[in-house]
Amino acid sequence: MKIITKLITWSQMKSPWIIHFNSGACNGCDIEILDALTPKYDLERFGVLLKGTPRHADVLLVSGSVSRQIHKRLVRIYEQMPNPKFVVAIGACACSGGVFDGCYSTLGGVDKAIPVSAYIPGCPAKPEAIIDGMIKLLASLKE
Amino acid sequence: MPKITIPLGPQHPALKEPENFMLVLEGERIDKASINLGYNHRGIEKACEERTYIQDIYLLERVCGICSHSHTSCFVGCVEEIAKVEIPERAQALRILMGELERAHSHLLWLGVAAHEIGFDTLFMYTWRDREHVLDCLELISGNRIHYAMNIIGGVRKDINAKQKNEILKRMDILEERTNYYVKLITQEPTILARTQNVGLLPTQEALKRNAVGPTLRASNVKSDVRKDDPYLMYDKLDFKVITADSCDVFGRVFVRVFELIESYKIIRQIINYLPTGAIAVKVPWKIPEGAAVGRYEAPRGEDIHYVKANDSIKPERVKVRAPTLANFASVRYMLEGGYLADVPIVIAAIDPCMSCTDRSLVLDGEKTSSYSWNDLRLMGIEFYKKKGIDFSKVKI
Ligand code: SF4
Numbered sequence A: 001m002k003i004i005t006k007l008i009t010w011s012q013m014k015s016p017w018i019i020h021f022n023s024g025a026c027n028g029c030d031i032e033i034l035d036a037l038t039p040k041y042d043l044e045r046f047g048v049l050l051k052g053t054p055r056h057a058d059v060l061l062v063s064g065s066v067s068r069q070i071h072k073r074l075v076r077i078y079e080q081m082p083n084p085k086f087v088v089a090i091g092a093c094a095c096s097g098g099v100f101d102g103c104y105s106t107l108g109g110v111d112k113a114i115p116v117s118a119y120i121p122g123c124p125a126k127p128e129a130i131i132d133g134m135i136k137l138l139a140s141l142k143e
Numbered sequence B: 001m002p003k004i005t006i007p008l009g010p011q012h013p014a015l016k017e018p019e020n021f022m023l024v025l026e027g028e029r030i031d032k033a034s035i036n037l038g039y040n041h042r043g044i045e046k047a048c049e050e051r052t053y054i055q056d057i058y059l060l061e062r063v064c065g066i067c068s069h070s071h072t073s074c075f076v077g078c079v080e081e082i083a084k085v086e087i088p089e090r091a092q093a094l095r096i097l098m099g100e101l102e103r104a105h106s107h108l109l110w111l112g113v114a115a116h117e118i119g120f121d122t123l124f125m126y127t128w129r130d131r132e133h134v135l136d137c138l139e140l141i142s143g144n145r146i147h148y149a150m151n152i153i154g155g156v157r158k159d160i161n162a163k164q165k166n167e168i169l170k171r172m173d174i175l176e177e178r179t180n181y182y183v184k185l186i187t188q189e190p191t192i193l194a195r196t197q198n199v200g201l202l203p204t205q206e207a208l209k210r211n212a213v214g215p216t217l218r219a220s221n222v223k224s225d226v227r228k229d230d231p232y233l234m235y236d237k238l239d240f241k242v243i244t245a246d247s248c249d250v251f252g253r254v255f256v257r258v259f260e261l262i263e264s265y266k267i268i269r270q271i272i273n274y275l276p277t278g279a280i281a282v283k284v285p286w287k288i289p290e291g292a293a294v295g296r297y298e299a300p301r302g303e304d305i306h307y308v309k310a311n312d313s314i315k316p317e318r319v320k321v322r323a324p325t326l327a328n329f330a331s332v333r334y335m336l337e338g339g340y341l342a343d344v345p346i347v348i349a350a351i352d353p354c355m356s357c358t359d360r361s362l363v364l365d366g367e368k369t370s371s372y373s374w375n376d377l378r379l380m381g382i383e384f385y386k387k388k389g390i391d392f393s394k395v396k397i
Helices: A003-014 A028-037 A068-080 A091-096 A127-142 B044-050 B053-061 B068-083 B089-117 B121-142 B162-188 B190-196 B204-209 B214-218 B250-273 B324-336 B341-350 B374-387
Strands: A017-022 A059-063 A086-090 A118-120 B004-008 B020-026 B029-036 B291-299 B302-310 B316-322
Touching: A003 A127, A017 A028, A017 A068, A028 A059, A028 A086, A028 A091, A028 A127, A028 B121, A059 A068, A059 A091, A086 A091, A086 A127, A091 A118, A118 A127, B020 B341, B029 B324, B029 B341, B044 B053, B044 B316, B053 B068, B053 B316, B068 B089, B068 B291, B068 B302, B068 B316, B089 B121, B089 B250, B089 B341, B121 B162, B162 B190, B162 B250, B190 B250, B190 B341, B204 B214, B204 B324, B214 B250, B214 B302, B214 B324, B250 B341, B302 B324, B324 B341
Parallel strands: A017 A059, A059 A086, A086 A118
Antiparallel strands: B004 B020, B020 B029, B291 B302, B302 B316
């Protein structure tokens, strides 16, 4: 491994910066993501920091079955993120379409639009599950 | 000075959900604002027609993750009206209990988000920490934190026992103490006052003209609350006040919501202490006879309206949802225009927008009196989306 990639992986593992995007979710997963960042669960103790712009982020947390109108935006946000980047699909909707699978205005699942590195199921995914998923993603970076 | 147009959204740090505002600026002031919705449109109303009533409860719960109980209560209320069933008193009380817990969690959540929008992140963390008490209560009763799935047609799914009652009462004491602290905070803290007073003004006349609902309307000094005006379940037997504010600005909206929290705790205590005995549900046949009903429900954000049309089968013929945020959007435009760019996030947040509730398809046509068929609507949809560069004509429905 080149020294520079090693350095990037090391810093991403220690402090991944995340951005959250709602691609047609019911809000249930979104408030659970925010919950994971607030005092009771406090994802920040693992160095995870929420950012406002995709250009600063390493990990994109997507919740929601991708609606047709948001599809292009989601792809654009993904493209704006610097490499190496990861996508985490949060909730049953983001994993496979969930209850909205088959609705005319949804694509059903984030992986239909952009590549996904981790899936966190649940409707909504509990904060504990989100933390677990994030930690597993970080652990997989080591390899 | 030349005018410039800036877009806000669909992805923006100040917006928690995808929506788009086009702001025409003259210097720092907003000259014109237009709102672009539909990013969250999933096609739930159509999906309802293809599923049974029982499945629809769980689908409609997912219209919105924050006021999920409101949508299902409104929907099952309509179905019960068509089927002509009276639900037991205990079930009514439990529905109210869940509804008020939901209001408490929604208002606490909102207070945090609003504080975040004005850069007061400490308050954001405080309220979200306290909100966990409400979520614990909800989990204790129903087994889930967000989508409680408490309603079934004919009553509720779960009962509560003495241990749970005690736990809820204990949590209410903690929350009441915390909320009293928030009351002090919002009325005395200079930063909050400076950022909210005389911002996003919506005079009473304008609020009425633009059909605002819920806390937005009550903050414009109109005493309107479905729980009092058109009581459903057993709200007419409960003792609570309708909170209004006469300042007609963002401060008024904060004030109304914080005091509504205290009223909610009061209702929860009454319900827990005087819970009627008896069954929690009655049996209702799967087939719902022909008929139609409109239901009104005071959701945390305002009046939620559902319309259900049944045709003597196990699936509804039509379901229509009018969520409170849609009614409030006409006022947002008025509140934004003439204000400063820096106030945009808090003015938008002040109506507590919920896009997943709002993004239904809607045809506004003042002239036409006959109704549209599904095919007409579909063609209109294809035309509408073509302008946005999305091709719907190949989508199989
Ligand atoms: S998975 Fe469930 S809670 Fe999450 S966005 Fe989808 S419907 Fe909402």
